[in-house]
Amino acid sequence: MYQRIRKPIVISTAILFHLLLIFHLFFSPVLIVAASFNSIINASFFAFVLMFLLSLFFGRAYCSWFCPGCGVQEILSFFIKRKSKNSKALYIKYFIFTIWIGAIITGYILNGINKVDLSYGMSDITLERKIILTLGAIVLIVPLTAIFGKFASCKYICWLVPFLVIGTKIRDYFHLKGLRLKSEKLKCNSCNVCTTKCPMNIDVMENVKNGYMQDTECILCGNCIDHCKQKVIRFSFKK
Ligand code: SF4
Ligand code: SF4
Numbered sequence: 001m002y003q004r005i006r007k008p009i010v011i012s013t014a015i016l017f018h019l020l021l022i023f024h025l026f027f028s029p030v031l032i033v034a035a036s037f038n039s040i041i042n043a044s045f046f047a048f049v050l051m052f053l054l055s056l057f058f059g060r061a062y063c064s065w066f067c068p069g070c071g072v073q074e075i076l077s078f079f080i081k082r083k084s085k086n087s088k089a090l091y092i093k094y095f096i097f098t099i100w101i102g103a104i105i106t107g108y109i110l111n112g113i114n115k116v117d118l119s120y121g122m123s124d125i126t127l128e129r130k131i132i133l134t135l136g137a138i139v140l141i142v143p144l145t146a147i148f149g150k151f152a153s154c155k156y157i158c159w160l161v162p163f164l165v166i167g168t169k170i171r172d173y174f175h176l177k178g179l180r181l182k183s184e185k186l187k188c189n190s191c192n193v194c195t196t197k198c199p200m201n202i203d204v205m206e207n208v209k210n211g212y213m214q215d216t217e218c219i220l221c222g223n224c225i226d227h228c229k230q231k232v233i234r235f236s237f238k239k
Helices: 002-019 029-037 043-058 061-065 068-077 088-111 127-148 152-156 161-173 193-197 204-210 223-227
Strands: 180-183 233-236
Touching: 002 061, 002 068, 002 127, 002 223, 029 043, 029 088, 043 061, 043 161, 061 161, 068 127, 068 152, 088 152, 088 161, 127 152, 193 204, 193 223, 223 233
Parallel strands: none
Antiparallel strands: 180 233
């Protein structure tokens, strides 16, 4: 049920991102570092702050419902069926995030903030550079998916994931209401379909059995909900 809504949305964001050569302004990890060293608050600064705030209520739902990178992953999933492993490589993204956020904070501490410029990076940019910036996502995602399996780039290198994980952890720590998975383990017949359908290779059935559905790799795509014939798993917005 959810996939009929989610997949068209997320694939559309991927197509729009790559056709309209403007979205890199909001998602580029490079522009915000350059902006910080030029004392400028740019468009992606607001985009990343908004993502963080949304994660306080919606966890990692942004990843599976609106992220252009996930949209590319969904398109690749038509051709590549192998899942990527949940190995120590999952920690690489936290390493990348630490260096990236450290560079941004250093830029603003050293140079201060002088102005807000939402079009920063756009005025002096050539069409070629716009295309390179925009296609950079594909250049990263396609080989990683081909080598390591589906959703490898989300799991291993996405520098935005730690933002959303931190927001989700803060929400859970303060027992705030928010989008999460809930399950009724007594209804489960151990068919394991939820685990096989999870694109993030989470052992969903094990989580159901343990009665604990919070998993930092869960992108709230709803695949496990859609495929569970016993209706064991559902979305909830409760504490
Ligand atoms: S798909 Fe549903 S019934 Fe099957 S293992 Fe998962 S939660 Fe249990
Ligand atoms: S656990 Fe369910 S909602 Fe979370 S990523 Fe896996 S299939 Fe999607």
